Amino acid sequence: MxxxxxxxxxxxxxxxxxxxxxxxxxxxxxxxxxxxxxGVEGILLTSAISSFLAADSSGSIWVGLLVGSxxxxxxxGIHAVLTVVLRANQIVxxxxxxxxxxxxxxxxGKPAEGKxxxxxxxxxxxxxLTRIPVLGPILxxxxxxxxxxxxxxxxxxxxxxxxxxxxxxxxxxxxxxTVDAQGLSVARIxxxxxxxxxxxxxxxxxWLMLAQSAAWHQAATTNGIGWIALALVVFAGWxxxxxxxxxxxxxxxxxxxxxxxxEQITFIPSAFMQMLPYAATLVALIALSRPGSKNLRGxxxxxxNPFVRDER
Amino acid sequence: xxxxxxxxxxxxxxTPKYLSAFVPLVSVLAALLAGAIFLMAxxxxxxxxYSNMLQDGFLSSRGLTDTLGLSTVLICMGIGxxxxxxxxxxxIGGEGQGxxxxxxxxxxxxxxxxxxxxxxxxxxxxxxGAAFGAVWIFVPAFVRARLGTSEIVTTLLLTYIAASLxxxxxxxxxxxxxxxxxxFPMGRTVPDSAKLTALGDTRMYPTFFIVVAxxxxxxxxxxxxxFGYRIQVIADSPRAAHYAGxxxxxxxxxxxxxxxxxxxxGGATLIVGEFGKLDPGITMLGYGYAxxxxxxxxxxxxxxxxxxxxxxxxxxxxxxxxxxxxxxPIHIGVMLQGAILLFALGGEAFRRYKIRTVRMQAVxx
Numbered sequence: 092m093x094x095x096x097x098x099x100x101x102x103x104x105x106x107x108x109x110x111x112x113x114x115x116x117x118x119x120x121x122x123x124x125x126x127x128x129x130g131v132e133g134i135l136l137t138s139a140i141s142s143f144l145a146a147d148s149s150g151s152i153w154v155g156l157l158v159g160s161x162x163x164x165x166x167x168g169i170h171a172v173l174t175v176v177l178r179a180n181q182i183v184x185x186x187x188x189x190x191x192x193x194x195x196x197x198x199x200g201k202p203a204e205g206k207x208x209x210x211x212x213x214x215x216x217x218x219x220l221t222r223i224p225v226l227g228p229i230l231x232x233x234x235x236x237x238x239x240x241x242x243x244x245x246x247x248x249x250x251x252x253x254x255x256x257x258x259x260x261x262x263x264x265x266x267x268x269t270v271d272a273q274g275l276s277v278a279r280i281x282x283x284x285x286x287x288x289x290x291x292x293x294x295x296x297x298w299l300m301l302a303q304s305a306a307w308h309q310a311a312t313t314n315g316i317g318w319i320a321l322a323l324v325v326f327a328g329w330x331x332x333x334x335x336x337x338x339x340x341x342x343x344x345x346x347x348x349x350x351x352x353x354e355q356i357t358f359i360p361s362a363f364m365q366m367l368p369y370a371a372t373l374v375a376l377i378a379l380s381r382p383g384s385k386n387l388r389g390x391x392x393x394x395x396n397p398f399v400r401d402e403r
Numbered sequence: 404x405x406x407x408x409x410x411x412x413x414x415x416x417x418t419p420k421y422l423s424a425f426v427p428l429v430s431v432l433a434a435l436l437a438g439a440i441f442l443m444a445x446x447x448x449x450x451x452x453y454s455n456m457l458q459d460g461f462l463s464s465r466g467l468t469d470t471l472g473l474s475t476v477l478i479c480m481g482i483g484x485x486x487x488x489x490x491x492x493x494x495i496g497g498e499g500q501g502x503x504x505x506x507x508x509x510x511x512x513x514x515x516x517x518x519x520x521x522x523x524x525x526x527x528x529x530x531x532g533a534a535f536g537a538v539w540i541f542v543p544a545f546v547r548a549r550l551g552t553s554e555i556v557t558t559l560l561l562t563y564i565a566a567s568l569x570x571x572x573x574x575x576x577x578x579x580x581x582x583x584x585x586x587f588p589m590g591r592t593v594p595d596s597a598k599l600t601a602l603g604d605t606r607m608y609p610t611f612f613i614v615v616a617x618x619x620x621x622x623x624x625x626x627x628x629x630f631g632y633r634i635q636v637i638a639d640s641p642r643a644a645h646y647a648g649x650x651x652x653x654x655x656x657x658x659x660x661x662x663x664x665x666x667x668x669g670g671a672t673l674i675v676g677e678f679g680k681l682d683p684g685i686t687m688l689g690y691g692y693a694x695x696x697x698x699x700x701x702x703x704x705x706x707x708x709x710x711x712x713x714x715x716x717x718x719x720x721x722x723x724x725x726x727x728x729x730x731x732p733i734h735i736g737v738m739l740q741g742a743i744l745l746f747a748l749g750g751e752a753f754r755r756y757k758i759r760t761v762r763m764q765a766v767x768x
Contacts, residue, residue, distance in 0.1 A: 129555070133741075173748050177748070177752035178752060179751055179752065180699075180751075183699045183744070184745070184748050186692075186695055186696075186744075187696065187741050187745045189741075190741035190744065192741070193737060194734045194735070194736070194739070194741055195738050198732045198734040198738055199445075318556070318559050318563075322556050325556065360575065362567045362574075362575075366567045366568075369561075370560075372556075373557055373561070376552055377550065
């Protein structure tokens with residue numbers, strides 16, 4: 092058995108996990124405020140192509156990442172206006188965003204087909220650390236966004252559970268009436284975190300584009316990662332640190348089919364390997380359900396419910 | 404710094420009838436307007452794009468029959484989505500249930516077609532397709548009813564699994580569903596007894612009328628039967644339903660299974676109709692996702708779904724032909740679908756609430 096391939100798979104798992112963590116963190120912040128944004132897949136796609144076009148025309152990766160994040164925030168802004176201000180159904184609005192985003196991304200991507208970005212984000216160098224057998228390539232050959240993302244996820248846990256604004260955010264998702272009674276604006280908090288969430292998802296999409304694929308391919312760029320990110324939030328029980336481990340696990344599942352193919356392990360049809368991450372998520376979701384309650388473990392208690400003061 | 408006025412939402416006790424038709428109409432126009440601005444900003448011709456879409460989607464006789472033909476599967480997906488949505492069950496996996504309907508329909512056609520006459524085969528293919536769709540939603544329905552697991556993510560994940568299944572059946576050498584004599588991987592066409600003939604020189608099949616009749620039948624079920632009433636009570640107030648002795652678990656199972664079956668039926672209409680075989684191209688078409696939009700735009704009203712289904716079908720048919728007639732990317736069609744739904748959602752607020760601006764002093768605490 093070729094150990095290099097397994098090391099490469101693990102390293103790739105960390106790479107994919109970066110997008111997953113960013114997208115899932117975006118969803119997590121949004122959901123912690125009580126807003127369910129199912130539009131992740133649409134936002135990822137649109138920000139991916141926007142960042143590509145921006146990086147291509149400006150020649151700078153960083154401009155690309157910035158534009159991608161901004162586009163993510165704008166799309167999430169549509170969702171925020173519809174659901175928080177106009178009190179539309181969050182589920183339908185999110186799905187509309189997926190369809191709109193997919194169409195928009197493919198429309199914008201038309202001229203980009205077949206192009207590639209020339210500059211890529213270079214991995215950081217850790218000198219001798221990279222040469223540690225096995226662990227070196229897995230842990231120490233990534234770029235600054237990957238490390239930044241993991242640090243940000245850990246920082247998010249601290250923010251959520253140890254600071255005053257974090258407490259207000261969690262309260263808005265659990266019991267908006269109390270937040271309202273404290274004199275805080277539920278709508279404002281929800282809009283703020285929906286926008287932040289959109290920017291994070293957008294950054295994830297941009298990074299996926301610029302650091303990983305580097306060429307726009309309309310069908311295969313995201314490949315359902317947005318939906319996996321949403322499942323990942325549930326899997327992690329709405330906790331940012333558990334998100335990191337979940338994302339690496341999911342990333343490994345996503346890479347495994349390619350590795351098994353390379354290893355010529357063929358007694359399992361490749362279609363069934365493609366199903367693996369989705370099936371694993373499905374099993375995890377069912378296993379984490381609590382009988383008798385609509386809320387999953389750790390779910391914000393008023394997730395998906397619009398807050399209407401005069402109805403109290 | 405606060406605004407000198409605030410916006411007040413007043414719940415309407417009764418929605419004026421004209422608004423129910425007016426709001427969707429305005430949303431469509433607003434989406435077209437937004438699309439026009441977007442087209443101008445990206446340097447494409449608005450007039451050329453829209454007039455071509457209108458011509459190829461609705462006005463030419465070829466376009467209109469193509470639109471009605473495509474609307475068959477879209478309406479079917481729409482009523483499937485709406486059947487679950489009306490009880491606040493968000494089955495967004497109609498796409499995958501549709502694939503299973505195709506697999507089931509193709510299997511029935513290939514296995515039984517050579518032995519049975521058309522009169523028996525057509526209903527068999529449709530029913531087995533529907534049954535396969537119901538099977539595909541069984542696990543999400545069961546865990547939703549028993550454990551409360553959110554059906555949104557589970558139904559969607561199963562769509563990806565269903566797509567892999569379709570690919571497996573087509574790309575595996577010597578697969579039962581694969582055309583045997585060609586090296587290029589493609590589906591094996593079902594025997595003639597399992598296929599309907601198109602109406603005249605069109606791409607419309609008699610299934611269109613079956614699906615429209617089914618939509619009207621469901622409209623009647625929901626408005627006029629005890630089963631429909633049960634669904635409404637659970638949707639409006641689960642607690643009231645509980646005290647009224649309605650078994651919500653069982654109704655949840657029933658509603659979700661029917662929803663899956665309708666989506667499966669949609670897939671099977673493609674077997675007796677346009678495709679005639681299991682075709683991996685289905686995974687690129689997104690009919691199931693379009694069904695969600697169609698249902699939402701019609702606000703889960705089964706009669707209105709016929710209209711919104713035909714409208715969306717026309718947008719697709721007209722949009723897809725843009726590739727031939729203009730330089731505008733065909734994806735403008737999908738974009739417009741999403742935009743229409745977004746505007747319709749925003750417009751919903753005007754239907755449910757009276758929205759007024761009030762000077763700040765008037766509401767000072």
